[in-house]
Amino acid sequence: MNNINLWTSSEHALSYLGKADKIPHRTEREGVLLSQVPQNIKRILDIGTGDDRLLALLKIDRPHLQSVAVDFSPTMLSAVKNRFADDPSVEIINHNLDAPLPELGLFDAVVSSFAIHHLSHERKFSLYTEVFDILEPGGIFCNLEHVASPTQSLHEKFLKEIGTLPENDDPSNKLLDVETQLQWLRKIGFIDVDCYWKWLELALLIGVKAG
Secondary structure (H helix, E strand, O other): OOOOOOOOOHHHHHHHHHHHOOOOOHHHHHHHHHHHOOOOOOEEEEEOOOOOHHHHHHHHOOOOOEEEEEEOOHHHHHHHHHHOOOOOOEEEEEOOOOOOOOOOOOEEEEEEEOOHHHOOHHHHHHHHHHHHHHEEEEEEEEEEEEOOOOOHHHHHHHHHHOOOOHHHOOOOOOOOOHHHHHHHHHHHOOEEEEEEEEEOOEEEEEEEOOO
16 A cells, blocks of 8 residues: 655645545535534544635534644645634644554543544554544544445546546545444444445444533
């Protein structure tokens, strides 16, 4: 498996931000995630927060939500700081997810949007375990993720649908199939584990920590 990760590059990050709104079904998949996060949560962690669009959406109906946003891309961190410049309820942490999460306390919910697939499979599993450990009983983990297609032809279909070519495939991607990740979550101890939404290589994986 490759160790390439281009997300410290401002050019790479800005290129993604420029294309993100054009990826099909964006509002649909985000809407499903938002519907699954309880309204009464008090503290949330956003892993690989990007420009923090997801956290901003979550806070629309939860304005007093205390939140921690983690990322390591200078471009993304700058975007987050600008978005929440006047919001002291958002703590921004510069952290590379290749390393274990720092001590952040406990959370009612942990979310992630298209970040974890850049990690090695071994690190994915260990990160899922760390997420389980920092969730309060009854807490929820929602991972909106880029997953592997079961066949090469389906992978090429996905690339065509999002307007790119195989030769332009992001070398930072380390994609893993849905079923393996669901099995991991169950093995770690999550309950009510399922894929709540899927379109080709985009999927929403959710698990709950028993109360």
